[in-house]
Amino acid sequence: MILLAIDCSASLCAACVYDAGAGRELGRSVLDLGKGHAEHLMAVIEGALKNAEKTYADLGTVAVSVGPGSFTGLRVGVSAARGLALALKVPAIGVTTLEALAAEAQDAFPGRPVLAALDAGRDEIHAAFYEKDGTLTRGPAAFTLEDATAMTRGTSPVLAGTAARRIAEAVGGGLDIGPAAATADIAVYARLAAAKQPGEKPRPVYLREADAKPQAGFVLPRKTP
Structure with missing residues (x-):
C-alpha cells in the first residue's frame, strides 16, 4: 500500500x-x-x-x-x-504530534518510556506519557510544569518536544533528551x-481554545421587522 x-x-x-x-x-x-x-x-x-x-x-x-x-x-x-x-x-x-515525537525518541533510545511535551504558552505544557512499548498511559492533556515534572519521578523517561529541556532543568538534569522540536x-x-487500522475521520487535537475569538461587544443588534 x-x-x-x-x-x-x-x-x-x-x-x-x-x-x-x-x-x-x-x-x-x-x-x-x-x-x-x-x-x-x-x-x-x-x-x-x-x-x-x-x-x-x-x-x-x-x-x-x-x-x-x-x-x-x-x-x-x-x-x-x-x-x-x-x-x-x-x-x-x-x-x-506527541505520539510521533515519542516514536522518534524511542528510535534513538529503544526500550525506554517517553514523555513527549510541547511548550504551549500561558505556563501550559501539552504532554503525553508513553510506556516502553509505546502504549499511551497519560494525556494528551494540558499540564503545568510541576505536573509534567511529576510524571518523570520513578520512571526516568526520555524527554521529547519543545518543553523537553525545560522539564529536564526543572528536575535537575539526569534525563535523556530526544527530538526537541515542535514536530x-x-x-x-x-x-x-x-501500522494503524482506519477508524474515525481525523480531527484536530485542541487542548485549549483558540486565542482569537469573536468580539461580541462589537456586534450590531439585529433589527426586527
Whole structure:
C-alpha cells in the first residue's frame, strides 16, 4: 500500500509518500514556512508525489498530523487529508504530534518510556506519557510544569518536544533528551499511520481554545421587522 503523510502542525509544511509494505519512504517535500500552509500544501504534496514517482491514483491511504500544534496549520492539514481521502475513496488516518515525537525518541533510545511535551504558552505544557512499548498511559492533556515534572519521578523517561529541556532543568538534569522540536520527521508520521487500522475521520487535537475569538461587544443588534 502506498501512503501519503501530511504534517502542518508546526512551522513545517511537509508531505511524504511511503510504501507501507516495504516500510520505506519513497519521496518527500518539506518547506519551513512558519505560516501560509494553506497556500503551499498542495504544491508540497505534488512535490512529494513527483519525487516518489507516484500519482494520486497510486495512493491507498492519507495520513495527517492532528496535533496538538498550530490551530490554523492543523485545520489546513486535516481538511486537506479528509478532502483527498474522500476524493480518492481511501481511508484517512490521524497521528498525534506527541505520539510521533515519542516514536522518534524511542528510535534513538529503544526500550525506554517517553514523555513527549510541547511548550504551549500561558505556563501550559501539552504532554503525553508513553510506556516502553509505546502504549499511551497519560494525556494528551494540558499540564503545568510541576505536573509534567511529576510524571518523570520513578520512571526516568526520555524527554521529547519543545518543553523537553525545560522539564529536564526543572528536575535537575539526569534525563535523556530526544527530538526537541515542535514536530517529528514526516516519515515517522507515515510509519505510525501504516501500522494503524482506519477508524474515525481525523480531527484536530485542541487542548485549549483558540486565542482569537469573536468580539461580541462589537456586534450590531439585529433589527426586527
